[in-house]
Amino acid sequence: MTIEAKLSERTKYMQANALREILKVVAQENIISLAGGNPAPESFPLELIRQLSSDALDKFGAGALQYDKTEGFEPLREALFDYLPEQGVVNVNRQTLSIFSGSQSILDIVGKVLVSPGDKIAIEAPSYVGAISAFNPYQPTYVSVATDDDGVIPEALEAVLKQHTIKFVYLLPTFQNPTGRTLPLERRKQVAALLENYDVLLLEDDPYNALRYSGETLPPIQQYAPDHVIYSGTFSKILAPGLRIGFCVAPAALARWLVIAKQGSDLHTQSFGQAIAALYLTGGYLRTHLPYIINLYRQRRDAMLATLEAHMPNGFQWVRPEGGMFLWMTGPIGLDAESLYQECIKRGVAFVPGKYCYFDAGVGLETMRLNFTMTAPEVSTKAVQTIATVAEQTIVKA
Numbered sequence: 001m002t003i004e005a006k007l008s009e010r011t012k013y014m015q016a017n018a019l020r021e022i023l024k025v026v027a028q029e030n031i032i033s034l035a036g037g038n039p040a041p042e043s044f045p046l047e048l049i050r051q052l053s054s055d056a057l058d059k060f061g062a063g064a065l066q067y068d069k070t071e072g073f074e075p076l077r078e079a080l081f082d083y084l085p086e087q088g089v090v091n092v093n094r095q096t097l098s099i100f101s102g103s104q105s106i107l108d109i110v111g112k113v114l115v116s117p118g119d120k121i122a123i124e125a126p127s128y129v130g131a132i133s134a135f136n137p138y139q140p141t142y143v144s145v146a147t148d149d150d151g152v153i154p155e156a157l158e159a160v161l162k163q164h165t166i167k168f169v170y171l172l173p174t175f176q177n178p179t180g181r182t183l184p185l186e187r188r189k190q191v192a193a194l195l196e197n198y199d200v201l202l203l204e205d206d207p208y209n210a211l212r213y214s215g216e217t218l219p220p221i222q223q224y225a226p227d228h229v230i231y232s233g234t235f236s237k238i239l240a241p242g243l244r245i246g247f248c249v250a251p252a253a254l255a256r257w258l259v260i261a262k263q264g265s266d267l268h269t270q271s272f273g274q275a276i277a278a279l280y281l282t283g284g285y286l287r288t289h290l291p292y293i294i295n296l297y298r299q300r301r302d303a304m305l306a307t308l309e310a311h312m313p314n315g316f317q318w319v320r321p322e323g324g325m326f327l328w329m330t331g332p333i334g335l336d337a338e339s340l341y342q343e344c345i346k347r348g349v350a351f352v353p354g355k356y357c358y359f360d361a362g363v364g365l366e367t368m369r370l371n372f373t374m375t376a377p378e379v380s381t382k383a384v385q386t387i388a389t390v391a392e393q394t395i396v397k398a
C-alpha cells in the first residue's frame with residue numbers, strides 16, 4: 001500500500017520539526033548540547049512530587065484518576081484563579097480559563113479553531129518553530145513582522161495589520177524562544193492598542209515569564225487588551241514538563257470553542273498531573289521552589305555570558321537575556337552558522353543554527369540559539385570555548 005496516497009491534504013502540510021531532528025542527532029552522539037530547550041533535570045523537585053502524588057490521592061481519592069471535565073480539574077482551576085492575577089493576567093474566571101495538555105496543545109487547538117486554509121497569521125521572525133509545526137496543518141500563510149533587540153516593532157506590526165487581514169498575531173513577549181528578548185512595557189501597551197484598533201486577536205505564548213533572573217517583572221500584553229488576547233502558560237518550566245499541564249485564558253466566547261475542540265481531541269488533560277499541580281500552587285511550594293530554579297539558571301546564564309565575552313571573536317553579538325532559557329547570537333554577515341554547527345559537532349559541541357527558527361528560507365543564516373539552562377557552568381564554558389575557536393577559524397578562512 002502506498003501510504004502517501006492515503007494522506008489527507010492537511011497531513012501534507014505537516015513537516016518534521018527541524019529542531020526535533022537536530023535534537024535526535026545530538027542525543028545519539030556523545031556531545032555537549034547547547035541545542036536543547038529542556039529544563040535542567042536537577043530543577044525538578046523529585047521528593048516534593050513524590051509527596052504531592054501521595055497527598056493528591058489522600059485529598060482527591062479516585063477523583064484524581066477519573067475522567068474529568070474538559071475545562072480542567074476544578075482544584076487546579078481554583079488555584080489558578082489566585083495565581084494568574086498575581087502574574088498580571090486579568091479576567092481569569094470559569095468562563096475564560098481552561099487547562100490543556102501542555103501549552104503546545106494550546107497552539108494546536110487555537111490553530112484548529114481559528115485558521116481556515118489561506119488565513120494569515122502574523123508572526124515575529126525568528127519565532128518558536130514548535131508553533132509553526134502546530135499551525136501548519138491548518139494551512140495558514142504567515143506574514144513576518146520585523147523585530148529588533150527589544151522584540152517586535154509596533155510600527156512594523158501596524159504596517160502588517162494595515163496591509164493584511166490577519167486572523168491572529170502570534171507573539172512571545174517575554175524571554176522569547178529563540179532570542180531571549182523581552183518586549184518593553186511601552187511596546188506592550190502599543191501592541192495592545194493596535195489589537196484593539198484593528199480588532200485583531202493575539203496569541204500571547206508565555207512559558208518563561210516566571211524565570212526572571214534580573215530586571216523588572218512586566219505585565220503580559222493580555223492585561224491591556226483582555227478581549228483580544230489568548231494568554232497561554234505552562235507548568236513545564238516551573239514544575240516539570242512531563243506532567244504536560246498548560247493553561248489558557250481567552251475571551252469567554254472563544255474559550256468555549258477551544259474547550260469544544262479539545263473535547264474531540266483528548267477529552268481532558270490528565271487529572272493526576274493536574275491534581276499535583278493544584279497542590280503545588282495551593283501548598284505554596286512554587287514560592288519556595290522557584291527561587292531555587294532561578295538561582296540555578298541565573299548562574300548558568302551569567303557563566304555563559306562571561307565566557308562569550310571572554311572568547312568570542314569580533315563580529316559576534318549576542319542578546320543578554322533577563323530570563324528564560326536561551327541566548328541568541330549573531331555572527332558577521334556572510335557567516336554560515338550551519339557550517340559552524342557541523343564543525344562544532346565534530347568537536348563534540350552542538351547548538352541550534354538560527355535559520356531553523358525562521359519560516360522563510362534563506363533568512364538568519366548567521367544566527368544561532370544557545371541554551372544555557374541544561375549545562376553546568378564548567379561544561380558550558382568548554383562548549384562556548386569550542387564554538388569560539390571554530391568561529392575564529394571560520395572567519396579567518398572566510
Ligand SMILES: Cc1ncc(COP(=O)(O)O)c(C=O)c1O
Nearest residue numbers: 102103104128177234236241246
Ligand atoms: C515558546 C514555547 N511555547 C510553547 C512550548 C510548549 O511547552 P509545553 O507544551 O511543555 O507547555 C514551548 C516549549 O519549550 C515553548 O518554548
